[in-house]
Every structure is written in C-alpha cells, then in structure tokens.
Amino acid sequence: MPNFRLFRSTPFRLALTFAFLFVLAFIVSGGIVYRLMSLDLADRLDESIRETYSVVAATYGANDLDDLIATVDSHSKISTKKEQLYSLTGSNGKHLAGNFIATALPEGFSIVSTQTPEVTSDARYRAYSGSIGGNNLTIAFSLSETEELETIVLMSFGWGTLIVTGLAVIGGALLASRVQRRLDGIAATMVDVSHGRLSARIPLTGNGDDIDVVSSQVNAALDRLSALVDGMKQVSANIAHDLKTPLNRLQMILGTAIAKAELGQTVTDELAEARAEGLEINETFDALLRIAQIEAGARKARFSDLDLNSVVDAIVEVYADVAEDDGKSLSA
Structure with missing residues (x-):
C-alpha cells in the first residue's frame, strides 16, 4: 500500500517527469555525439583513402605502367587480411594488378561489396576510383573497423541509457519518498489538529527549504490558533465566574420569595430584586454578544465617526x- 501511494504521489510523478526529461536529453545528446563521431570517422577514412591513392598514383610515369603495377601489387601483398583492396585495370577492362577486380565503379567515392573468395560476402568497403593514363585505379578500405567501433559506441550508449534510466528512476523514487514522508508528516499533524490535539506541530528538518518554510508558517498559525483557543477557554471561565455571583444572588432572592409566599407574606420586594438581577445578567450577555459581533465584524456597519x-x-x-x-x- 505505501508503494502504491508513492506511485500516485505528486513528488514521484515529478521525479518521473524529471527522469524522463533527463533520459531524453541524454539520448538526444548521445545521438548527436554518435552522429558527429560517425561523420568524423567517415571523413578520416576518406582522407586516408585519398592519401593512399595519391601515393600510389604518384608512381605512374608517362606511358610507363611498370612502377604503378609494382606499387599496386606490393600494397596488395601487404594487406594480407584484406583490410585494403587495390585494383588496376586497363582501358580495355583487363585486370593489371591488385587483390580484387573493380568493375563498373564510378569515379570518386562509393561503397562496394567484394566478390573476393578470401573476404566474406558481407564485407563492405569504402572505395575511391580514378583514371590514371587511361587506366582505372581503385583503392578500397574496409569499413569493418569503423562499423565495429560504431557498434561498440552504440552498444555502450545503449547500456549507458539503461543505466542512466535505472539510476534516474531509482534516484527519483528515493527523493520522492523522502519528500512524501515529509508531506505525510504534515498530513498527520493536520489530522491531529482536526481531532483536537492542538499541541501537535509539523517536524522540521532544519535545512531551510521551501517545505520547511511552509511548515514553519503552519506551525506559527497553529501556535496562534492554540493561543486563541486558550484565550477562549479563559474567557469562558471568566464569564462563568462573572455570572455565578448574580445567579447565586438570584437563587437566594427566589428562595426567600418562596419562603415568604408559603407564610402568606408579600414578595413584591424580592420580585423586584430578582428582576434587577435578571436584567444585570441579560446586560452581561448582551455585552458578550456585542464583543463577539465586533470581533467578527458583524457590527462594523453600525459604526460612526x-x-x-x-x-x-x-x-x-x-x-x-x-x-x-x-x-x-x-x-x-
């Protein structure tokens, strides 16, 4: 039951809202970082391919393909795991050198999948093709490292999102439960006051936050209410004391009148005294009523300058x- 009340409480809902906004901001910022990193890796890979292409192309002499063929073959042999692919084809489409055959690739950058037996069929490469002396030179770098790094970052970001979400929800629940306990303390104090226990006060934490400020103001109001109630009790006691004397006199006068009436004597004087005592008691009640009306503001319309x-x-x-x-x- 307490957990159910916690889920319905305003602090917990606010904590969940904050956690949602925090996780949303984390996801958005993470997506932006991931996108920027992916673009930067792509730019770096393209730059490496251009540099390699420039180095290999620089070995071509006028009408002399031997150095270019030797350079392409030497680079192909170095790439034993096929991280880098090289292809040199003649103007007639004949394969001259390299560790794969590039066919129908446009000039510039493109994404290709190799058909080389040594490389798995799903391997993807970033390729750059250009014409050198009528021959087509293609250099391709594997995207596996870049894609693997992106996958690692994406998985790390996913796990980070789950961890951040869990921490945000748990932390929000803890903070909400702490605030809810303080609100429950306020509610319990109000229940005690409604049951007549005017000495009850809201406990303060002493940190001076907004709940403490409100609790201090409520406690001050309860202090004033308790003082007013005590004052009313004192006034009631004073009224009872003030009315006791004339009521006692009235009782004695009536007793005397009854005794005289039994003896057949006249009781005119006693009745006059009883009437005077009754008028005095009535005046006392009228005065109390006027005071109450004045304090309540009911008689202010009859005030004058x-x-x-x-x-x-x-x-x-x-x-x-x-x-x-x-x-x-x-x-x-």
Missing part, C-alpha cells in the same frame, strides 16, 4: 476636580 476631542474634554471636566482635591492637576 467620533470626535475624540469632545470625549477627552468630557473626561477632563469630570475628573479635573477630583485631581485638584488630591493636590494634582489634570489637563488635555
């Missing part, structure tokens, strides 16, 4: 004589 100067003058006028009798002066 007040000249404080007249209020101060009235206070000074009332208490100036009292202050003077006490040997003091009161001024505003």
